[in-house]
Every structure is written in C-alpha cells, then in structure tokens.
Amino acid sequence: MQEIGHWINGKTVAGTSGRFADVFNPATGEVQAKLALASKAELDAATADAAVAQVKWGATNPQRRARVMMAMVGLLNRDMDKLAEALSREHGKTIPDAKGDIQRGLEVIEFCIGAPHLLKGEFTDSAGPGIDMYSMRQPIGVAAGITPFNFPAMIPLWKMGPALACGNAFILKPSERAPSVPMMLAALFKEAGLPDGVLQVINGDKDSVDAILDNETISGIGFVGSTPIAQYIYARGTANGKRVQCFGGAKNHMIIMPDADLDQAADALVGAGYGAAGERCMAISVAVPVGKATADALIARLIPRIEKLKVGPYTAGNDVDYGPVVTAAAKANIMKLIETGVAQGADLVVDGRDFSLQGYEEGFFVGPHLFDNVTTDMDIYRKEIFGPVLSVVRSESYEAALKMAMDHEYGNGTAIYTRDGDTARDFAARVNVGMIGINVPIPVPLAYHTFGGWKKSSFGDLNQHGPDAFRFYTRTKTITSRWPSGIKEGGEFNFKQME
Numbered sequence: 001m002q003e004i005g006h007w008i009n010g011k012t013v014a015g016t017s018g019r020f021a022d023v024f025n026p027a028t029g030e031v032q033a034k035l036a037l038a039s040k041a042e043l044d045a046a047t048a049d050a051a052v053a054q055v056k057w058g059a060t061n062p063q064r065r066a067r068v069m070m071a072m073v074g075l076l077n078r079d080m081d082k083l084a085e086a087l088s089r090e091h092g093k094t095i096p097d098a099k100g101d102i103q104r105g106l107e108v109i110e111f112c113i114g115a116p117h118l119l120k121g122e123f124t125d126s127a128g129p130g131i132d133m134y135s136m137r138q139p140i141g142v143a144a145g146i147t148p149f150n151f152p153a154m155i156p157l158w159k160m161g162p163a164l165a166c167g168n169a170f171i172l173k174p175s176e177r178a179p180s181v182p183m184m185l186a187a188l189f190k191e192a193g194l195p196d197g198v199l200q201v202i203n204g205d206k207d208s209v210d211a212i213l214d215n216e217t218i219s220g221i222g223f224v225g226s227t228p229i230a231q232y233i234y235a236r237g238t239a240n241g242k243r244v245q246c247f248g249g250a251k252n253h254m255i256i257m258p259d260a261d262l263d264q265a266a267d268a269l270v271g272a273g274y275g276a277a278g279e280r281c282m283a284i285s286v287a288v289p290v291g292k293a294t295a296d297a298l299i300a301r302l303i304p305r306i307e308k309l310k311v312g313p314y315t316a317g318n319d320v321d322y323g324p325v326v327t328a329a330a331k332a333n334i335m336k337l338i339e340t341g342v343a344q345g346a347d348l349v350v351d352g353r354d355f356s357l358q359g360y361e362e363g364f365f366v367g368p369h370l371f372d373n374v375t376t377d378m379d380i381y382r383k384e385i386f387g388p389v390l391s392v393v394r395s396e397s398y399e400a401a402l403k404m405a406m407d408h409e410y411g412n413g414t415a416i417y418t419r420d421g422d423t424a425r426d427f428a429a430r431v432n433v434g435m436i437g438i439n440v441p442i443p444v445p446l447a448y449h450t451f452g453g454w455k456k457s458s459f460g461d462l463n464q465h466g467p468d469a470f471r472f473y474t475r476t477k478t479i480t481s482r483w484p485s486g487i488k489e490g491g492e493f494n495f496k497q498m499e
Contacts, residue, residue, distance in 0.1 A: 002033040004179050006203055007186040008046050009053075010196030016042060021176045021205065026092035026324040027313035029362035035179050038204040043211040046200040047171055050142050051217050053197030054169035058139045062116040065165055069112040071192035072161075076106045079188065083181055087152050088314035090178040092323040092364070093276045095314055098153075104444070105157030108465045111447040112165040118470045119166065131482045137474040139167035140219040140243070144212045146233065147182070148225045149175035149326050150279045150386075156182045158451075159222045160189070160199065162469035168220075172201045173212060177326050179203050213237050220473065222464070223247065224281070226384075227410070227456050234459040245460035245472060249384040250281045250412035250453065253405040254441060255427070256289040256298055257398065257418035264439070265417040266301035272415075272441035273390040274309055274368055277322045279330075281457075282413045282435070282442045285385060286374075287392045288401045295394045299349065299372055302390075306350045306368045311388075312357060324364040325387055331364045334387035338369055341380035346371040346391070376404060384410070398423065406432050411454035415441050434458065 004023065005014045015036025023033040038046075057065075076083070084098035093101070121135035145159030156172055163170045174182035186201045202208055212218055213236045220243045223233045227248030237244035254272070256265045272284035287302075289295035312320040325331050335353070342348055352367020366387050374381050374391040381391055395401040405414050415437030416427045424438045434453035437443030445451055445466070452463030462468040 004033050004035045007183055007201035009049055010190050026326055027360055027363045035176055035203050038202045038208045040211040043202050043208055046202055047215050047217050049197045050169035050200050057195055057198045058167035062119050066113050066115045068193045069109050069165055072109050075188045075192055086180045090180055094320050094323055097276050101151050102153040105154040107447040108158050109161045112161040115165040133480050135476050135478040138477055140475055142169045142218050143220040144171040144218050146173045146223045149177040152178040152181040155224050158465050163473045166473040168473055169198045173208050230459055245462055248457050249410055250457050251384055251408050251410040252284050252413045253286045253288055254284045254415040255401045258291050258294045259419045260417035262297050262301055266305055268441035270305045274322055274388045277325050278388045279386055282444055284441055288395050290395050290398055290401050306370050309368050311365055325366055328364055331366055334366050337380055337385050341371055344378045346374045409456045412457035413443055
C-alpha cells in the first residue's frame with residue numbers, strides 16, 4: 001500500500017514518527033494509502049530549514065518571484081486532469097467540481113503575478129524641509145497554512161501563493177483526509193523555479209497543528225475549517241504573538257422574494273445546496289421564501305429537481321451530480337442531524353435516508369434531502385450540516401427573513417433573489433454577513449477581491465486572497481529621511497518643520 005510522507009527541502013521524504021493515518025477512497029470505503037503523521041521534531045526541523053531558505057528568497061526581487069507564479073500557472077493548466085483525478089479519488093467530488101477547485105486556486109496564483117505592483121510602498125516628497133517619507137512592505141519570514149479537506153487544491157493555493165509571492169517561506173499542513181494534491185502542488189512549485197526549502201509540506205494531525213502554533217520561528221498562520229478549531233487556533237496562535245487569520249463554519253441563507261424568478265432560484269438552490277455533496281463553506285443550506293405562496297411554489301419546483309439528482313463515484317463522469325462525503329464519520333454525523341430534524345418536527349419532503357448505490361454499498365454516499373417547515377430553534381437550522389441537506393424556513397416578511405440571516409451566529413455568505421433593486425440594495429447594506437449574492441447563489445469573490453466572513457465565521461482582521469493577503473503576509477516599514485547636504489537653511493530637525 002502507498003505511504004505518503006512529507007515534502008521537505010524540495011523532495012518527498014518518509015515520516016519518522018512511526019504514526020500513520022488511513023486515507024480512504026470515499027466511493028468504496030477502502031483504505032487507499034497510509035499517511036505519515038509528523039512529530040513536533042519533524043515540524044521544527046522543517047521550519048528551521050525554511051527559515052534559512054527564506055533569507056535568500058525574501059531578498060529576491062518581486063519580479064523574479066512573480067515569474068515563479070507565472071510558471072506555476074502554466075504547470076497547473078498542464079496538469080489539470082492529473083490533479084483533478086487525484087483530488088476526486090481522495091475527496092470524492094466529481095471531476096468537474098475538482099477542476100473548479102483547482103481553477104479557483106489557479107486564479108489566485110494569476111493574481112500573485114502582480115506582486116511587484118502589490119508590494120509597492122508609499123512615498124511623500126518634501127514632507128518637511130528636505131525631508132522625504134516612504135514605506136516598504138517586507139515579508140514576515142516564515143508563515144504556515146492549516147487547510148481543510150473540502151478544497152485540497154484551492155485553499156492551499158490561496159495560502160501558499162500570496163505568502164510565497166511576498167517573499168516568505170511557507171509551511172503547509174494540509175488535511176490528512178486528502179493529502180495527495182498538496183504534495184503534487186509542492187512538486188509543481190519546485191518545477192516552476194521555487195528554491196528548495198522555501199515551501200515545506202508537513203502532513204499530520206493535532207500534534208502538528210500544536211507544533212505550528214508553538215513554533216517561535218513561524219510568524220503568521222492561516223486556517224480554514226470548523227469554528228471550534230478556528231477559535232482554538234486563533235486564541236493559541238495570537239497568545240504566542242503570531243498574526244493569525246482563521247475562517248470557520250457557515251450557515252448560508254438564500255432569501256427568495258415574491259417577485260423572484262422562481263425557476264432561476266430553484267436551479268440556484270439545487271446547485272448551491274447539493275454540489276460537492278454540500279461540503280462547501282459557501283453552500284446554501286437554508287432557503288427562506290417570503291410568503292406562503294412563494295414557499296409553496298418554490299417547494300413545488302425544488303422537489304422534482306432534487307429527486308432527479310444523480311449520486312455516484314467520480315469515475316462515472318458527467319452522469320453524476322455529486323459524489324460521496326469524505327469519511328464514514330462525516331456520513332454518520334449528517335445522518336444523525338437528519339434524524340434530529342425529523343424528531344424535532346421538520347417535514348422531510350425529499351427523503352434520501354435509504355439511498356444505496358449498487359456496487360458501492362461501503363462508500364460514504366448520502367442521498368439528497370429537503371426539509372420544509374424548519375424553524376430557527378431546530379438543530380438542522382442552527383448547526384452546519386456539511387452535507388446534501390437543504391432546509392426551507394418560511395418567512396412572513398422580508399424583515400423577518402433578513403433578521404434570520406442577521407441573528408444567526410455564522411456570517412460567511414448569504415444571497416437574495418429578487419427583481420427589485422431597492423430590496424437588493426437594502427439587503428446588501430444591512431445584512432451583517434461578509435459575502436453577499438444578489439441573484440448569485442454562491443458569492444465567492446474573484447481573486448482580486450477578498451474572501452471572508454463575519455461573526456463566528458471569521459477570526460482576525462484580514463481576509464483571504466486579494467489585496468488583504470499581501471497585507472497579511474507582509475509588515476510595513478516607514479522611513480523618514482533627510483540628507484543634511486540638501487538642507488539650504490540650518491537648524492536642528494524638529495516636528496514643526498513637518499507641519
């Protein structure tokens with residue numbers, strides 16, 4: 001059986017801790033690889049090597065670093081099919097979904113080609129007599145990323161790309177459930193011209209996470225995952241003096257107004273609610289139709305669409321709408337919440353509990369589920385299910401629907417479907433959520449904007465990718481300069497000269 005180690009100093013190396021985790025094929029339930037879990041000593045040694053490599057990489061001019069990003073874009077396009085197959089094999093998502101995962105990461109690498117411009121500082125000529133002021137953005141040193149299973153290419157690239165383009169070394173700790181693609185990305189960066197040691201991939205579990213949090217050389221940490229872990233990493237990392245950005249759970253609402261195009265809204269809900277088996281932090285898991293007539297008409301459109309969804313392994317090609325969830329434990333948690341929804345009084349109008357796929361009975365497949373008449377005190381409304389489950393919460397008014405989204409503890413993304421510009425504008429201005437879609441179900445910004453939620457969906461001051469990433473991975477240094485030979489009139493410097 002294949003053993004997956006680590007990527008250290010430009011090559012794959014075996015683990016030395018003696019601890020391993022199983023990597024499953026979610027479609028069959030079979031163990032397909034053994035993953036080495038790093039010890040604290042392995043993490044610390046890799047970080048020390050990265051710190052040495054970072055000195056020269058940080059001194060490399062931004063244009064040359066940008067050329068590595070440019071080469072990486074070409075390599076990602078070249079190996080798209082190979083990466084997608086490896087991603088689907090470990091995660092379970094369909095090949096089109098896997099390619100979308102890679103593409104959204106690739107777009108951030110494209111943005112990083114603009115590093116020479118993004119890293120420019122500011123300049124003020126003659127801030128005082130013969131005095132100039134300017135600032136520069138310099139790398140923080142060694143940064144780390146702790147990334148989740150549901151986007152094994154996109155989120156590592158979101159973290160690695162900006163950090164490396166800014167001149168940092170980077171330690172990646174990917175999810176132990178889907179480790180192969182991050183290892184492949186590291187090899188592609190080497191092929192693109194990244195010096196050895198600047199990027200290290202350490203596979204591991206909580207021991208590796210804690211080692212990152214406590215390592216004195218690591219200056220910044222980015223995390224994506226569940227809210228409890230995000231809170232833990234943010235608290236421990238900041239207590240150790242690191243800059244930390246953490247992105248947690250979500251419960252994304254879509255409000256459907258009476259004037260909305262209901263066919264368009266139903267199609268959007270099916271794609272946003274069930275794509276990738278619902279294992280997206282930007283999945284729509286709550287539909288909020290306004291008014292009984294809207295709700296009844298929406299349900300009538302949703303049921304046949306959901307019942308036609310095809311569930312199967314990625315190897316079935318374009319005949320599959322979504323694949324299995326990632327592990328048996330994930331499936332068990334989803335099924336438990338579905339049973340809780342039934343017990344608490346929600347109407348299960350599309351029941352996928354008996355779903356079974358011939359030949360893949362041991363796979364981690366979950367049929368599509370649709371609940372109606374969900375209330376805000378139910379567990380299926382309050383908790384992130386992270387599965388192919390959509391809840392319809394009926395609302396009597398726009399204000400009540402808006403209040404639902406605003407009162408929920410999560411604030412990652414939300415959407416509204418309406419033909420009325422005033423309503424859409426009011427919703428965008430008032431709702432306390434980080435990413436807003438107006439007739440767009442999954443409002444993930446493109447790479448040159450930033451991605452981030454509010455409330456318990458995000459911890460830290462800066463968002464992912466876009467200009468915020470370059471701010472997070474650099475420190476600003478401001479210089480006030482005066483050359484005595486250029487001063488025409490004598491006198492000691494004082495602050496009045498700058499007024």
